[in-house]
Amino acid sequence: xxxxxxxxxxxxxxxxxxxxxxxxxxxxxxxxxxxxxxxxxxxxxxxxxxxxxxxxxxxxxxxxxxxxxxxxxxxxxxxxxxxxxxxxxxxxxxxxxxxxxxxxxxxxxxxxxxxxxxxxxxxxxxxxxxxxxxxxxxxxxxxxxxxxx
Amino acid sequence: xxxxxxxxxxxxxxxxxxxxxxxxxxxxxxxxxxxxxxxxxxxxxxxxxxxxxxxxxxxxxxxxxxxxxxxxxxxxxxxxxxxxxxxxxxxxxxxxxxxxxxxxxxxxxxxxxxxxxxxxxxxxxxxxxxxxxxxxxxxxxxxxxxxxx
DNA sequence: AAAGATTGATCTGTCAATCTTT
DNA sequence: AAAGATTGACAGATCAATCTTT
Numbered sequence: 001x002x003x004x005x006x007x008x009x010x011x012x013x014x015x016x017x018x019x020x021x022x023x024x025x026x027x028x029x030x031x032x033x034x035x036x037x038x039x040x041x042x043x044x045x046x047x048x049x050x051x052x053x054x055x056x057x058x059x060x061x062x063x064x065x066x067x068x069x070x071x072x073x074x075x076x077x078x079x080x081x082x083x084x085x086x087x088x089x090x091x092x093x094x095x096x097x098x099x100x101x102x103x104x105x106x107x108x109x110x111x112x113x114x115x116x117x118x119x120x121x122x123x124x125x126x127x128x129x130x131x132x133x134x135x136x137x138x139x140x141x142x143x144x145x146x147x148x149x
Numbered sequence: 150x151x152x153x154x155x156x157x158x159x160x161x162x163x164x165x166x167x168x169x170x171x172x173x174x175x176x177x178x179x180x181x182x183x184x185x186x187x188x189x190x191x192x193x194x195x196x197x198x199x200x201x202x203x204x205x206x207x208x209x210x211x212x213x214x215x216x217x218x219x220x221x222x223x224x225x226x227x228x229x230x231x232x233x234x235x236x237x238x239x240x241x242x243x244x245x246x247x248x249x250x251x252x253x254x255x256x257x258x259x260x261x262x263x264x265x266x267x268x269x270x271x272x273x274x275x276x277x278x279x280x281x282x283x284x285x286x287x288x289x290x291x292x293x294x295x296x297x298x
Numbered sequence: 299a300a301a302g303a304t305t306g307a308t309c310t311g312t313c314a315a316t317c318t319t320t
Numbered sequence: 321a322a323a324g325a326t327t328g329a330c331a332g333a334t335c336a337a338t339c340t341t342t
Contacts, residue, residue, distance in 0.1 A: 004337060009273045010266065012282050015289035020169050021215050022296050066170050071311050073326055076309085095319045095324045117159065124158045127295040128288070133161055136288050139281055140164040146276040149170050207303060220333050222304050227332090244302045244341045 023123060030119045035114040041079065045109040048085070048101040055100040057090065085107055172272060179268045185261040190228065196256040197234070197250040204249040206239065233257055 028039045037045070047064045048054050056064070062072045076099050079085040083107035090096035101109070124133060177188045186194070197203050197211045205213070211221045225248050228234040233254035237244035250258070273282065 009270055012286040013269055015286060015293060018290050059220060085209045119163055120156055127292045132288055137161040139285050140168050143168045143276045146166060
């Protein structure tokens with residue numbers, strides 16, 4: 001009864017969700033326990049720092065991120081108060097703003113990565129061999145490509 | 150420079166996160182657009198309904214779920230107000246409570262599944278072949294097994 | 299004292315409405 | 321009128337403190 005293709009998909013999906021929850025909560029708690037920036041903040045700073053001049057328009061940043069536009073405004077507010085990001089007006093469009101990673105933000109991200117990356121490597125290595133990891137990457141790239149293409 | 154095993158892991162991880170965000174937001178918006186229970190509620194009701202007598206101790210439910218214990222209390226409050234769940238005292242331990250899915254909750258879950266499952270099947274089929282899906286399931290079961298075992 | 303669960307205070311997220319510029 | 325972004329009002333999540341029972 002549980003053998004048809006639909007149920008296979010449903011159980012694959014459940015595994016997917018369960019593994020995601022497990023891994024993210026583990027990694028996130030490691031960051032918090034070390035008194036570092038949160039995972040969300042890490043993602044935002046990374047998006048900025050990987051862009052030219054450490055900056056992205058609010059709308060571009062929102063597109064990279066899970067948050068709604070208004071949620072992002074508030075998140076950037078907080079990060080600005082914390083000194084990790086600053087806002088700059090867009091030169092050619094007076095409606096627009098850039099979010100820019102500050103030096104402090106760049107440093108905070110580097111510190112977080114120095115905890116996060118080894119731990120990610122640890123966790124990942126403890127659950128998948130290098131070959132399996134490559135297999136998984138290949139599958140997921142296909143997922144992304146077909147989902148967005 | 151991006152060829153060592155650590156960077157492979159990091160990029161696999163990014164793909165994993167990106168695909169998760171993409172798929173969950175898509176599916177969740179489908180539920181909301183249909184005026185049905187949220188995805189979180191679906192997960193909670195499913196956990197209850199798959200347990201004996203449609204019930205689980207609060208602490209057991211919390212273990213199945215992302216939420217913190219206090220977060221779960223509040224969520225169950227709301228679901229109780231909505232009539233989808235009721236609380237019953239545990240017979241042998243007067244500290245404890247069961248969360249029990251009501252008939253209305255069982256029905257609401259069935260309705261949500263009738264939207265969610267076909268859409269999940271749609272999405273999943275559009276991004277992975279049946280063989281790929283089986284491969285992914287196999288990999289993820291290993292992840293879960295090794296992460297929790 | 300520890301376990302099961304809830305509550306108070308506070309922070310974060312979201313929707314709809316708003317403001318400014320195009 | 322539409323695009324870029326923020327704000328007000330409210331719902332949801334989280335931490336620590338609390339209460340009850342073991």
